[in-house]
Amino acid sequence: MGTIKRILVIDDEDDIREVAQVGLEMVANWQVITASSGAEGLRKAKAEQPDAILLDVMMPDLDGPTTFRKLQAEVTTQHIPVLLLTAKVQSADRRQFADLGVQGVIAKPFDPLKLSEEMIRLLGWDS
Amino acid sequence: MDDKSSQVRAAVAQLWERSRGTMLSRVAVLEQATLALLAGVLDAAGRQHAEREAHKLSGSLGTFGFARGSRLAREMEHLFQGGAPLGQAEASHLSELVGTLRQDLAGPAPAPPTAPVPEDKRPRLLVISAEVQLAEQLAAEAQARGLRTESVTTLATARDIIAHAPPTVAVLDLSFAESPDTGLSLLSELAERTPSLPTLVLTASNAFVDRVEVARRGGSGFLQRPLPPAQILDAVCQCLGRLRAAETSVLAVDDDPHVLALLQALLQPQGIRVTTLSDPLRFWEVLQETSPDLLMLDVDMPSLNGIELCRVVRNDPRWAEMPVLFLTAHTESDTIHQVFAAGADDFVGKPIVGPELITRITNRLERTRLLRTLAETDALTGVANRRKSTQVLEHFLSLASRRSQAFCLAVVDIDHFKRVNDQHGHATVDAVLRRLGEVLQRSFRGEDIVARWGGEEFLVGMYGMSRDDGVQRIADLLEAWRQEEFDGPANERFHITFSAGVAEYPTDGGDLQSLYRAADRALYQAKAAGRDRVLPAGWHAEQSQAEPQADVVLVDDDETLAAVLLQAMETRGHRTRWLRDGQEAVAALGGATPRLKTRMLLLNVDLPGLDGLSVLRCLAQDDVARHTRVIMLTGHTAETEVATALELGAFDYVAKPCSLPVLLQRVRRALQG
Numbered sequence: 015m016g017t018i019k020r021i022l023v024i025d026d027e028d029d030i031r032e033v034a035q036v037g038l039e040m041v042a043n044w045q046v047i048t049a050s051s052g053a054e055g056l057r058k059a060k061a062e063q064p065d066a067i068l069l070d071v072m073m074p075d076l077d078g079p080t081t082f083r084k085l086q087a088e089v090t091t092q093h094i095p096v097l098l099l100t101a102k103v104q105s106a107d108r109r110q111f112a113d114l115g116v117q118g119v120i121a122k123p124f125d126p127l128k129l130s131e132e133m134i135r136l137l138g139w140d141s
Numbered sequence: 142m143d144d145k146s147s148q149v150r151a152a153v154a155q156l157w158e159r160s161r162g163t164m165l166s167r168v169a170v171l172e173q174a175t176l177a178l179l180a181g182v183l184d185a186a187g188r189q190h191a192e193r194e195a196h197k198l199s200g201s202l203g204t205f206g207f208a209r210g211s212r213l214a215r216e217m218e219h220l221f222q223g224g225a226p227l228g229q230a231e232a233s234h235l236s237e238l239v240g241t242l243r244q245d246l247a248g249p250a251p252a253p254p255t256a257p258v259p260e261d262k263r264p265r266l267l268v269i270s271a272e273v274q275l276a277e278q279l280a281a282e283a284q285a286r287g288l289r290t291e292s293v294t295t296l297a298t299a300r301d302i303i304a305h306a307p308p309t310v311a312v313l314d315l316s317f318a319e320s321p322d323t324g325l326s327l328l329s330e331l332a333e334r335t336p337s338l339p340t341l342v343l344t345a346s347n348a349f350v351d352r353v354e355v356a357r358r359g360g361s362g363f364l365q366r367p368l369p370p371a372q373i374l375d376a377v378c379q380c381l382g383r384l385r386a387a388e389t390s391v392l393a394v395d396d397d398p399h400v401l402a403l404l405q406a407l408l409q410p411q412g413i414r415v416t417t418l419s420d421p422l423r424f425w426e427v428l429q430e431t432s433p434d435l436l437m438l439d440v441d442m443p444s445l446n447g448i449e450l451c452r453v454v455r456n457d458p459r460w461a462e463m464p465v466l467f468l469t470a471h472t473e474s475d476t477i478h479q480v481f482a483a484g485a486d487d488f489v490g491k492p493i494v495g496p497e498l499i500t501r502i503t504n505r506l507e508r509t510r511l512l513r514t515l516a517e518t519d520a521l522t523g524v525a526n527r528r529k530s531t532q533v534l535e536h537f538l539s540l541a542s543r544r545s546q547a548f549c550l551a552v553v554d555i556d557h558f559k560r561v562n563d564q565h566g567h568a569t570v571d572a573v574l575r576r577l578g579e580v581l582q583r584s585f586r587g588e589d590i591v592a593r594w595g596g597e598e599f600l601v602g603m604y605g606m607s608r609d610d611g612v613q614r615i616a617d618l619l620e621a622w623r624q625e626e627f628d629g630p631a632n633e634r635f636h637i638t639f640s641a642g643v644a645e646y647p648t649d650g651g652d653l654q655s656l657y658r659a660a661d662r663a664l665y666q667a668k669a670a671g672r673d674r675v676l677p678a679g680w681h682a683e684q685s686q687a688e689p690q691a692d693v694v695l696v697d698d699d700e701t702l703a704a705v706l707l708q709a710m711e712t713r714g715h716r717t718r719w720l721r722d723g724q725e726a727v728a729a730l731g732g733a734t735p736r737l738k739t740r741m742l743l744l745n746v747d748l749p750g751l752d753g754l755s756v757l758r759c760l761a762q763d764d765v766a767r768h769t770r771v772i773m774l775t776g777h778t779a780e781t782e783v784a785t786a787l788e789l790g791a792f793d794y795v796a797k798p799c800s801l802p803v804l805l806q807r808v809r810r811a812l813q814g
Contacts, residue, residue, distance in 0.1 A: 018521075018595060027197065029160040033204050036152045040145065043520040045527065045595075072196065101200030101215075123203025123211045126153055127146055 020045045021133075022062065024055035024081065025070035025099065030122070034068060034099075037126030044130065052076025056084055059091045066137055068120070071100040071111070082114055095137055099124070150206075157205045159504075164202065164246060167194040171217060171239045178232040192221035198242075213242045264381055268292040269299045269327075270314035270343070278370040279312065283377070296327050307335055310377055315344040316366065325358060332359025333583065339380045343373065389506055390414040392433035394421055394450065395468065396442045400493070404437065407495050408502065421445040428454070429539055433463070435506055438485075440469035440476060448483045455484035459532055464505040468493070519593040521571060522578025530592030530600060534653050537590070537604045541646055548646040549611035550653075551601040552660040553581070556638045556672040558597040565629035573627055573637055580625075584618050600657075608645035608677045609813065615641045616675045616713045623673075640667035644678035667714070676714040689738035689768065693808060694718045696726040696756065697745040697774065706743075709805055715812075723751025727759045730769070739769055741811050745797075746775040746782065754782065757789045766790030770811040 021044050025031045035046040047062050049055035053076055059067060071078035078098055085091045098111050101122040111119050118136030134140050174191035177183040195218035203211035217238050220231055266288045268276045276292035283290045291308065293299045315324040331340055339361035344351065355363050362376050391413055393404045401417035408415045416431045418424065421442050436454065438447035447467060454460045467480045470491040480488055486505060489498055517529035541548035562570045581591045581599055588604040603611050619639060626634050642663025650656030659678040667676040692715040695703055703719050710717045718737065720726045729737040746753035753773060773786045773794040783794055792811050795804060
């Protein structure tokens with residue numbers, strides 16, 4: 015296999031999903047699958063087995079942390095690394111998210127040009 | 142990277158144009174909350190709402206390049222946050238913040254200097270002609286029809302423009318100072334390099350052979366001079382219409398025939414193909430058949446209403462992303478709520494206002510198209526990606542099933558990919574993948590789909606093709622591919638092969654997944670059998686004792702023919718043996734319990750020692766023709782010889798010398814029959 019990664023982006027905001035998709039596909043040549051809710055994200059994570067998941071924190075119904083716990087509880091998805099996407103940038107919030115066991119936290123707003131770089135760094139894909 | 146950055150910036154800027162409305166409506170919520178606060182009537186719910194919207198804005202504006210906008214929104218979020226009472230001081234601060242924010246968003250996106258100016262979206266016509274006057278006339282005519290024109294007088298400039306800023310359509314005047322041949326070769330070049338660019342050829346010739354030549358080289362039209370500029374432009378516009386029609390189609394479902402007629406009248410001139418349907422019960426069938434880019438539904442219909450249809454559509458992952466627009470006379474909030482809850486994207490009130498409807502539809506279509514091209518093509522190779530191709534393949538499968546047509550799927554995988562990667566590096570591997578994508582794309586068009594499935598693996602879906610057809614086509618491609626030469630980083634030159642497996646619907650699998658598995662298994666067998674070949678699903682390397690051990694046995698002393706023929710056979714997954722003379726053939730194939738059984742025997746008449754006809758006579762005694770089809774290869778076409786051969790049970794004969802494709806074709810027929 016080459017280095018083409020498949021990323022699942024879960025965010026309820028169309029705009030953010032689209033920009034993330036554009037950034038990851040055009041900059042890194044990755045394949046992007048999107049989901050607009052936690053529930054859809056869970057389904058797609060299971061079915062599509064992406065290499066990593068970019069998960070928004072603030073979503074109606076299933077929020078990011080709950081979705082993450084469900085991903086962890088499911089045998090077929092618990093191995094997939096998850097990065098949280100959040101506009102909460104205070105260090106207390108970030109620590110709390112890190113305590114969940116996610117691989118990293120990416121702050122919103124993000125620069126679509128640098129998103130893949132940051133993901134590579136957080137996921138350790140550069141080593 | 143700089144080029145790529147500006148591409149990404151441009152794409153983001155385009156996305157911003159569409160998101161601006163949503164963002165402004167969020168700002169409006171903040172404004173209202175601020176006003177309510179100033180008036181002393183902001184309640185807890187309103188404050189919470191404002192906090193949420195501010196949060197969303199702070200999280201997204203910066204992503205679109207409005208860094209200050211994000212900061213302003215964050216500050217407002219903090220102010221609205223928490224239970225602390227907000228006084229007049231906070232209120233006036235908020236109103237300052239929201240004012241600045243609105244100002245920021247009203248301007249153009251503060252795109253970095255690299256971002257290109259929003260381009261002129263009118264279609265571009267390239268006129269390639271040495272006659273300046275003709276070019277000017279065409280330009281004037283084009284202007285009147287909303288096209289931009291660029292004219293060049295030499296082929297060299299034309300090449301340059303097409304390479305760097307490809308036009309939408311081109312008119313190539315062959316009555317050039319340079320020879321017509323150079324013009325024709327440009328045409329072939331264009332067909333190969335930019336197959337999506339339609340090129341109309343203008344020529345003084347009326348010879349049928351020239352028409353054929355133009356069509357063969359990929360021309361989209363043949364215009365005979367002299368022809369008034371207006372008529373040339375008619376042809377150009379027709380061509381563009383076809384292009385756009387090929388791009389967009391709308392399915393409209395309404396029980397009112399007047400509405401359907403109106404929609405058709407409004408949309409058709411925009412180059413949108415409209416399929417109308419007044420019977421909702423036929424919906425699913427027509428949806429699959431037309432595979433539209435956008436769906437328009439009426440809310441109220443007898444038997445099945447639009448909301449129900451919309452739910453059905455959204456429940457199927459294939460259609461989950463298709464824009465759905467509702468048309469209805471009901472504009473009360475309850476209906477609107479239901480419509481959106483069912484998964485609609487937009488809502489248009491009746492009576493229909495033409496310009497509004499057109500704008501809404503074209504906006505939707507443009508947005509999906511942009512996202513789709515970004516989301517549907519594999520960035521490295523330009524072929525469809527997995528997601529897009531899955532959709533198309535599913536579509537082909539359902540068509541094949543409904544129309545009882547053949548369909549086959551090939552999995553193509555580069556041989557020794559890892560080794561190539563280790564030896565020649567990433568950049569070279571990328572070049573190989575790009576080239577394979579290009580070659581596949583060029584060879585498989587129309588009712589085929591080419592996709593990059595991941596890594597070094599490509600998929601080709603061929604509608605209307607049996608497994609055997611598929612094996613042939615991919616094998617032909619493999620033979621051409623072996624000639625491709627690649628350059629490594631140290632200027633080393635090398636060749637690369639691929640292997641493929643082909644499976645057929647429904648014999649090898651009744652759905653995409655099982656079909657893929659069958660093709661993938663055949664691919665695995667191709668790899669195991671030595672790579673560099675194409676195998677059909679269900680291929681067996683070893684067979685039971687009772688079965689023939691070979692598909693094709695060649696009896697000929699011509700080493701060159703043997704090498705070429707046997708490789709071509711093996712490329713197509715046939716097990717082959719080569720025997721050099723008649724004695725050897727009789728010894729191996731004759732007798733009560735022959736050492737070697739074969740499905741087909743290619744027997745040369747002129748052999749040293751025992752000649753072909755004598756071999757055939759010996760084998761006829763042992764009744765070999767019962768399980769083996771014999772094709773005689775003969776240098777003379779003496780009728781008596783042929784008659785004798787056929788009498789002795791030969792299936793066919795081929796006159797030598799003959800071309801390899803002809804021979805392969807006959808072998809194929811013999812193996813099939």
